[in-house]
Amino acid sequence: xxxxxxxxxxxxxxxxxxxxxxxxxxxxxxxxxxxxxxxxxxxxxxxxxxxxxxxxxxxxxxxxxxxxxxxxxxxxxxxxxxxxxxxxxxxxxxxxxxxxxxxxxxxxxxxxxxxxxxxxxxxxxxxxxxxxxxxxxxxxxxxxxxxxxxxxxxxxxxxxxxxxxxxxxxxxxxxxxxxxxxxxxxxxxxxxxxxxxxxxxxxxxxxxxxxxxxxxxxxxxxxxxxxxxxxxxxxxxxxxxxxxxxxxxxxxxxxxxxxxxxxxxxxxxxxxxxxxxxxxxxxxxxxxxxxxxxxxxxxxxxxxxxxxxxxxxxxxxxxxxxxxxxxxxxxxxxxxxxxxxxxxxxxxxxxxxxxxxxx
Amino acid sequence: xxxxxxxxxxxxxxxxxxxxxxxxxxxxxxxxxxxxxxxxxxxxxxxxxxxxxxxxxxxxxxxxxxxxxxxxxxxxxxxxxxxxxxxxxxxxxxxxxxxxxxxxxxxxxxxxxxxxxxxxxxxxxxxxxxxxxxxxxxxxxxxxxxxxxxxxxxxxxxxxxxxxxxxxxxxxxxxxxxxxxxxxxxxxxxxxxxxxxxxxxxxxxxxxxxxxxxxxxxxxxxxxxxxxxxxxxxxxxxxxxxxxxxxxxxxxxxxxxxxxxxxxxxxxxxxxxxxxxxxxxxxxxxxxxxxxxxxxxxxxxxxxxxxxxxxxxxxxxxxxxxxxxxxxxxxxxxxxxxxxxxxxxxxxxxxxxxxxxxx
Numbered sequence: 001x002x003x004x005x006x007x008x009x010x011x012x013x014x015x016x017x018x019x020x021x022x023x024x025x026x027x028x029x030x031x032x033x034x035x036x037x038x039x040x041x042x043x044x045x046x047x048x049x050x051x052x053x054x055x056x057x058x059x060x061x062x063x064x065x066x067x068x069x070x071x072x073x074x075x076x077x078x079x080x081x082x083x084x085x086x087x088x089x090x091x092x093x094x095x096x097x098x099x100x101x102x103x104x105x106x107x108x109x110x111x112x113x114x115x116x117x118x119x120x121x122x123x124x125x126x127x128x129x130x131x132x133x134x135x136x137x138x139x140x141x142x143x144x145x146x147x148x149x150x151x152x153x154x155x156x157x158x159x160x161x162x163x164x165x166x167x168x169x170x171x172x173x174x175x176x177x178x179x180x181x182x183x184x185x186x187x188x189x190x191x192x193x194x195x196x197x198x199x200x201x202x203x204x205x206x207x208x209x210x211x212x213x214x215x216x217x218x219x220x221x222x223x224x225x226x227x228x229x230x231x232x233x234x235x236x237x238x239x240x241x242x243x244x245x246x247x248x249x250x251x252x253x254x255x256x257x258x259x260x261x262x263x264x265x266x267x268x269x270x271x272x273x274x275x276x277x278x279x280x281x282x283x284x285x286x287x288x289x290x291x292x293x294x295x296x297x298x299x300x301x302x303x304x305x306x307x308x309x310x311x312x313x314x315x316x317x318x319x320x321x322x323x324x325x326x327x328x329x330x331x332x333x334x335x336x337x338x339x340x341x342x343x344x345x346x347x348x349x350x351x352x353x354x355x356x357x358x359x
Numbered sequence: 360x361x362x363x364x365x366x367x368x369x370x371x372x373x374x375x376x377x378x379x380x381x382x383x384x385x386x387x388x389x390x391x392x393x394x395x396x397x398x399x400x401x402x403x404x405x406x407x408x409x410x411x412x413x414x415x416x417x418x419x420x421x422x423x424x425x426x427x428x429x430x431x432x433x434x435x436x437x438x439x440x441x442x443x444x445x446x447x448x449x450x451x452x453x454x455x456x457x458x459x460x461x462x463x464x465x466x467x468x469x470x471x472x473x474x475x476x477x478x479x480x481x482x483x484x485x486x487x488x489x490x491x492x493x494x495x496x497x498x499x500x501x502x503x504x505x506x507x508x509x510x511x512x513x514x515x516x517x518x519x520x521x522x523x524x525x526x527x528x529x530x531x532x533x534x535x536x537x538x539x540x541x542x543x544x545x546x547x548x549x550x551x552x553x554x555x556x557x558x559x560x561x562x563x564x565x566x567x568x569x570x571x572x573x574x575x576x577x578x579x580x581x582x583x584x585x586x587x588x589x590x591x592x593x594x595x596x597x598x599x600x601x602x603x604x605x606x607x608x609x610x611x612x613x614x615x616x617x618x619x620x621x622x623x624x625x626x627x628x629x630x631x632x633x634x635x636x637x638x639x640x641x642x643x644x645x646x647x648x649x650x651x652x653x654x655x656x657x658x659x660x661x662x663x664x665x666x667x668x669x670x671x672x673x674x675x676x677x678x679x680x681x682x683x684x685x686x687x688x689x690x691x692x693x694x695x696x697x698x699x700x701x702x703x704x705x706x707x708x709x710x711x712x713x714x715x716x717x718x
Contacts, residue, residue: 313690346658
């Protein structure tokens with residue numbers, strides 16, 4: 001597998017991940033952490049995964065406050081390959097800005113957008129899917145990579161695939177994007193064999209993306225192109241851009257017009273929405289029933305669950321099942337995998353109390 | 360209430376409290392900690408409680424390795440009021456040594472022995488009980504203070520009271536000492552109204568105690584008296600002393616011969632055997648359902664239990680009931696009140712692995 005000429009990897013690095021507090025903070029979000037104990041943070045692993053396909057053509061879009069951390073974690077990134085958002089304005093503005101920058105450099109550039117905080121298992125399958133997606137994108141489709149579902153998840157949106165596209169190994173037309181379903185509907189989706197998880201991965205010519213955006217959100221497309229043409233006007237233009245997700249802004253209306261293709265991804269994928277997802281993602285430690293990430297030593301009696309540590313303290317668990325224990329330098333969280341969603345309530349509580357140092 | 364002339368408080372400060380790990384350690388046992396958040400460690404609170412009765416006549420018997428910590432925590436204690444045990448040899452050797460030291464100073468001395476790691480609620484009632492016990496001890500009884508039970512505990516031994524002693528407000532003859540009962544038997548005990556909890560509090564003339572000991576364990580009595588007579592032979596004599604609890608050595612056989620009296624104690628008492636006892640002992644925080652001891656800030660969502668902290672870290676609990684979280688500088692314990700007894704298994708495990716720094 002060699003680099004794909006003219007292909008640019010765009011890595012939106014945003015989101016605060018409040019359900020992963022106290023590891024993920026507004027000042028140090030999820031993508032800056034090695035949540036899986038792989039030895040690489042999520043953004044490092046994302047860039048590592050894209051390098052074989054894009055070489056030096058990796059563009060990160062992140063909040064201005066995270067630019068220094070990104071530069072430290074990905075030192076080989078040229079400084080003009082990091083776009084600094086003055087404030088969060090959702091995924092469409094971020095990707096449109098990157099698209100406009102690339103369009104100005106190379107009128108035929110194809111970009112692939114991959115979030116900085118997702119986990120992928122199966123590098124070869126990932127590269128194969130992206131390679132096919134780029135080829136389809138060169139036919140001027142908006143291409144998404146749809147993950148082959150392993151279970152009827154209610155935590156992800158879905159993409160319904162239609163007829164196969166002639167001339168490609170696996171790509172199909174995308175019939176529609178659907179929101180997170182309830183359990184019954186998710187089971188129905190899986191039974192049809194037509195549905196894929198929407199992992200928010202889009203591969204498209206920069207110009208095609210902006211032209212589609214121009215049809216449904218012309219001011220946003222014009223704003224992104226103006227930003228690329230006049231970077232010094234960033235702080236003036238950026239706040240005027242519409243806050244909208246790429247799915248709603250472009251992917252859904254384009255699918256309705258038959259302009260979207262889906263390439264199935266047969267690799268493992270997760271967006272690690274909360275500690276339950278992380279617990280399910282990681283292999284448990286057969287010796288004591290508890291999955292451990294970090295330098296802490298874990299001793300257990302009749303316990304199962306997930307322990308994340310930031311220090312070499314000993315964590316002892318006695319008679320607790322499906323527990324989640326997370327230690328950082330200034331906070332300790334104790335919850336269960338079942339209640340992992342509610343960790344965000346703690347963050348709200350801390351915010352209400354003005355305990356900003358912990359957010 | 361004024362000092363009782365000729366009365367000495369003896370405070371055995373031993374035990375490792377492995378069920379209270381990681382707060383209680385072999386190097387820093389339970390009695391050196393402020394487990395209740397009162398602002399005073401258990402030994403400090405014990406000495407505070409005895410001062411109004413004994414003045415400067417307080418004698419602490421503790422392990423040689425804890426002498427410095429005791430001196431730091433109770434600086435007003437004269438250095439010759441601390442007896443340093445070269446190794447743990449159970450309660451009879453410790454109290455007999457103290458008794459022999461006191462007997463040599465004052466042939467009529469009455470001692471009261473009160474463990475350094477118990478918690479008492481009701482100082483006035485405590486002083487009243489001790490005062491009556493001293494008066495009874497002056498009639499040459501071995502007197503114990505029996506706690507009026509608040510519930511049919513299976514965690515404590517019991518004392519059965521007999522007829523009231525003429526001339527005293529509340530003292531009775533003690534019929535027998537019984538071991539920790541099962542739940543059914545404990546309920547029967549309470550129904551009779553005759554049973555008190557055995558809190559291990561003994562009040563007795565030093566000479567009477569040693570004379571009783573002489574009858575059933577003559578070598579131990581002789582050894583203790585030799586030790587008092589020749590302190591410089593401590594390291595030679597101490598290891599020869601029999602390891603036995605005062606209950607078995609003296610209290611039980613003396614009760615069989617009608618030589619033991621029991622004064623009822625109407626104060627609250629607990630030996631804090633584990634974190635469940637501590638959780639039940641402390642008033643909960645009505646605002647969030649969790650009892651907190653220490654400087655840590657606790658934030659909760661749908662949680663109940665007990666949190667002990669050593670730092671000002673934030674402890675966040677989400678959806679965990681009857682949880683016990685204990686933070687120290689080198690360890691974090693997570694368990695439940697139901698499983699609190701099994702914390703000792705962690706200590707065994709750490710010992711098996713040679714992780715001595717944590718013991």
